[in-house]
Amino acid sequence: MMDLKEKWTSGAVVLICRSLGLLLLFLLWLRSDGSEAGIILLVFLAVMSIARWRFNVPESAVLVDQVACFVAFIFWPPAVFLLALPLFEAFLARCLWCSIPVIIFVFVFPEAVTLSLITVFIQAGVTGAIIGGWREETKKYQREADRQRKDRYELENLKEELLAANVQGVRMAELSERNRIAQQLHDEVGHELTASVLALQAFEQLWKEGDPASEEMFAQAQQRINNSAFHLRETVHNMKPVKELGIDGLEEICRRFELCAVRLHVYGDTSTVPSHLWTVLYPCLKEGLTNIFRHAVNPTKVEVTLDISHTS
Structure with a gap:
């Protein structure tokens, strides 16, 4: 089962906010005179919310929502509260210029502006801005994760190519x-x-x-x-080579590490390890010990394990 944190994403919160906003606006319509213009506007905003959920709707579509609210305001004055939903969408998309019509409306029709309306607008804008920032951060982390995943994939391919080239070089030698x-x-x-x-x-x-x-x-x-x-x-x-390839080379590298004691554990038959793999193991062990020398703080002991297993 998915963890609760995995389900609680920015997309899920946006969907909840849209649904809650439509529900509150529907209750407002029920408390009013039940104008046809109000229900038509609610249906339109619901359709636009579903479209934004399912499709990649342009940011400028918020202006269409506001125009619909302005038209409905002529026939149903409480429609001014429905501007909170387009305002939420504008701040969510970080399209601040899309909220200019709402600001103009406040100055043009000051008689329609009340404290409760200003509170609703502020709450909608702040909520949209917070969730929008959260969504942008999530997208940034996803892009970074995708980039790291791509780098790891390319690194694995490069490692396989280098290993194959090493094997080919050993065979040619x-x-x-x-x-x-x-x-x-x-x-x-x-x-x-x-x-x-x-x-x-x-x-x-x-x-x-x-x-x-x-x-x-x-x-x-x-x-x-x-x-x-x-x-x-x-x-x-x-x-006969000057220096034998094998476990003796690893032991020699461990003995030459002077920062602290290094204990090498070997499991399996080392005689079955191909010579080209020893040329890979030596630099890997040296790199690991070098990292310990650079980054470890007062190390007292290093455990190195070589587990030789064969898979069919």
Whole structure:
């Protein structure tokens, strides 16, 4: 169920004020002589109120309401009280110039102006101004909420695009590294192994013939094999990154935070986290700790939790 505050909006209050105003004016008509002009004017104002509720009626339509009241005033003098409703609409729409005809009427027909009439006009204008201000503030907050919602939506899309680009970059880097390793194995290790095989074949032939050069050929084959083993070790060593990606990086960031103690809680298997996600987690943790350093007042402990879960 909707909360009472959610139901009690500026639009609902405007509808209640319009309905209450029409009801009071109807009671005024009943207490008077029941003129036809009065009931026609009431029906007209009710129709205009419904039109403003359901449709986007221009602000200048308030002038039409006032003209109708002036015409009805000729045949039914209490119609002057019905000007309170157009006056309310003018202040509600913050269209103050639309209330000029009412002011002119007060000066042109001073004999029709009474204390009760002035009180009704003031009450209608003040009520309209208050509710109008409330409505404008509500619209401003709604626009701000819509803008923030749009910014969050765009930020989420940008985050997804950056994550996808990061994944693509990691894949391209892996592919480039594979090509580099394959080229290096082919150019260095492959050549040395091929040369050592040829040298061993030559040594076998010379050794069978008893040629003294077989010893030199064997030494060359041995040197080629040693060179191949050296290049293979170098290639494997270069494949290992200088700094391992994983939970150790997060622990290192926590240890380097000197403002207060940082406790890292890890739940789940960290070996299942892809490498590109670690490159996202590191800056996130650094940013969080930086914000604590900037904005926290005398922090004593920081709790960091990494929960690794898998969804199907």
